Amino acid sequence: MLHIAHVSKAFARGGPVLADVDLTVERGESVAIVGASGCGKSTLLRIIAGLEPPSRGTVTVAGEEIRTPHPMVGMIFQEPRLLPWLTVAENIAFGITSLPGSERTARVQEALDLIGLVEHASKWPRELSGGQSQRVAIARALVARPSVILLDEPFSALDAVTRADLQRHMRALGRRMHLTLVIVTHDLEEALILGDRVAIMQPNPGRIAKIVTVPGDGDTDLARRELASSFAHLSGARNAAVLEGARVEYALTS
Amino acid sequence: MSDVVGHSPALTAVQRAAPRFSLRDIAVPLLLPLALGLIWEGAVSGGFAEGRLMPAPSTIIATLGELAKSGELEVHVLATTSRVAVGFLLGSIAGVLVGAITGHFAMSRRVLDPTLQALRAIPSIAWVPLFILWLGIFEASKIALIAVGVFFPVYLGVMGAIASVDRKLVEVGRIFRLNSLQLVSRILLPAVLPASVVALRGGLGLGWMFVVAAEFMGAAEGLGYLLIDGQQTGRPDLIIAAIVVFALLGKASDALLAAAAKPFLRWQDSYQKN
Numbered sequence: 001m002l003h004i005a006h007v008s009k010a011f012a013r014g015g016p017v018l019a020d021v022d023l024t025v026e027r028g029e030s031v032a033i034v035g036a037s038g039c040g041k042s043t044l045l046r047i048i049a050g051l052e053p054p055s056r057g058t059v060t061v062a063g064e065e066i067r068t069p070h071p072m073v074g075m076i077f078q079e080p081r082l083l084p085w086l087t088v089a090e091n092i093a094f095g096i097t098s099l100p101g102s103e104r105t106a107r108v109q110e111a112l113d114l115i116g117l118v119e120h121a122s123k124w125p126r127e128l129s130g131g132q133s134q135r136v137a138i139a140r141a142l143v144a145r146p147s148v149i150l151l152d153e154p155f156s157a158l159d160a161v162t163r164a165d166l167q168r169h170m171r172a173l174g175r176r177m178h179l180t181l182v183i184v185t186h187d188l189e190e191a192l193i194l195g196d197r198v199a200i201m202q203p204n205p206g207r208i209a210k211i212v213t214v215p216g217d218g219d220t221d222l223a224r225r226e227l228a229s230s231f232a233h234l235s236g237a238r239n240a241a242v243l244e245g246a247r248v249e250y251a252l253t254s
Numbered sequence: 255m256s257d258v259v260g261h262s263p264a265l266t267a268v269q270r271a272a273p274r275f276s277l278r279d280i281a282v283p284l285l286l287p288l289a290l291g292l293i294w295e296g297a298v299s300g301g302f303a304e305g306r307l308m309p310a311p312s313t314i315i316a317t318l319g320e321l322a323k324s325g326e327l328e329v330h331v332l333a334t335t336s337r338v339a340v341g342f343l344l345g346s347i348a349g350v351l352v353g354a355i356t357g358h359f360a361m362s363r364r365v366l367d368p369t370l371q372a373l374r375a376i377p378s379i380a381w382v383p384l385f386i387l388w389l390g391i392f393e394a395s396k397i398a399l400i401a402v403g404v405f406f407p408v409y410l411g412v413m414g415a416i417a418s419v420d421r422k423l424v425e426v427g428r429i430f431r432l433n434s435l436q437l438v439s440r441i442l443l444p445a446v447l448p449a450s451v452v453a454l455r456g457g458l459g460l461g462w463m464f465v466v467a468a469e470f471m472g473a474a475e476g477l478g479y480l481l482i483d484g485q486q487t488g489r490p491d492l493i494i495a496a497i498v499v500f501a502l503l504g505k506a507s508d509a510l511l512a513a514a515a516k517p518f519l520r521w522q523d524s525y526q527k528n
Binding site: 051085 | 447
């Protein structure tokens with residue numbers, strides 16, 4: 001479904017951010033990308049979304065090259081980015097205004113049901129909690145019916161309980177709707193919950209150094225250990241703080 | 255729910271909230287001018303002030319009453335108000351359009367903005383002889399002068415607001431593949447609406463100031479004409495009466511504009527709700 005081939009990126013000011021990134025994500029598969037801060041994982045996601053052009057290489061979705069934002073690719077950002085002058089329902093409908101009114105209404109209703117915010121349809125974004133706002137952002141991406149959804153640290157600003165709830169919800173939605181998900185996160189636990197595979201990125205310049213497969217039977221202990229030690233090893237040489245964080249996380253979760 | 259999804263945000267906002275006014279909203283702003291008027295009235299009637307160059311409020315009210323009775327006040331108010339209305343309409347339309355274009359397109363900003371900023375620095379009175387030469391002594395030159403006065407604050411407010419719209423919201427538009435026109439109408443303009451209302455109110459205030467300069471060009475009617483008439487006939491009561499009417503009209507038009515904008519800004523998460 002999603003094919004990233006030899007993607008490199010260098011900005012005019014500054015050195016290379018990504019070097020020769022290759023990744024293939026199958027239809028319905030979920031891949032989490034983890035890595036130390038500044039390793040280029042968000043830049044990679046923006047290239048897949050068509051928000052940034054790659055300096056070299058190609059991104060294709062279902063055989064179509066992505067150079068600019070594409071209807072088959074939806075994105076959920078770190079912040080909900082709801083438009084404050086639109087109600088919840090209007091925000092959800094934002095990307096499907098070209099559809100006939102009845103279809104638009106039906107899709108928004110369905111999305112509101114899906115995220116459990118039917119009674120909040122006519123509220124302003126300022127009246128929602130952080131978790132509710134992020135649910136609306138998820139619904140806004142889903143109603144456009146993309147095949148691939150990109151999530152850029154979507155739950156990092158939420159409290160632990162809401163985060164866990166939304167992680168489960170997103171996982172279930174992805175499976176139910178057979179979505180291809182690419183999630184960028186710095187949270188190894190989140191990567192394990194949401195990803196069928198976890199790609200670890202190494203910085204300077206950013207590249208995928210290792211891919212860990214998460215078993216589908218729910219027994220993630222082995223994957224967790226492998227992920228934590230690989231992450232610590234790959235990040236450690238350059239970032240002592242991340243290494244320490246990974247060690248603590250490893251110690252806590254193993 | 256179709257109502258919520260199907261209509262424009264502006265309409266929905268209007269449906270959700272009709273403005274309400276209480277007696278307090280009207281009475282509180284009147285306290286200061288009324289108090290000042292009473293003090294001055296007391297000073298003149300008590301013999302503490304002469305009141306010849308600064309007549310007592312009762313004299314000014316009497317003058318206004320005479321003007322109203324003779325029908326003159328209505329003529330002058332209508333003349334001035336219609337000039338401000340047309341000048342404000344033209345100036346604000348141009349200001350919003352040019353501000354939106356220069357705010358959105360960096361190249362147009364680089365080309366247009368330096369010239370417009372230089373033109374903004376020209377004193378209003380400097381335009382008068384040129385407009386008279388170009389457009390004659392009648393209405394066109396007066397309206398052009400008012401429109402120029404309104405244009406600059408509106409242009410500056412809209413351009414600045416558009417240039418500072420949150421990049422993250424613009425990215426939402428890009429993800430949903432909005433073209434430039436859709437980006438302006440669906441994200442940039444709603445995002446800058448609060449700042450634009452402030453700019454429009456500033457522009458309206460300048461419109462009322464520029465109309466005086468415009469009517470000094472040689473109007474036969476209008477509140478500016480009343481000011482000149484009062485000066486030439488040595489009647490400070492007439493001058494102050496005209497100034498009072500200017501203040502009332504300016505305040506009323508600003509309140510009208512603010513009230514008209516209020517339902518469209520209900521979504522704002524403001525510090526102050528009252």
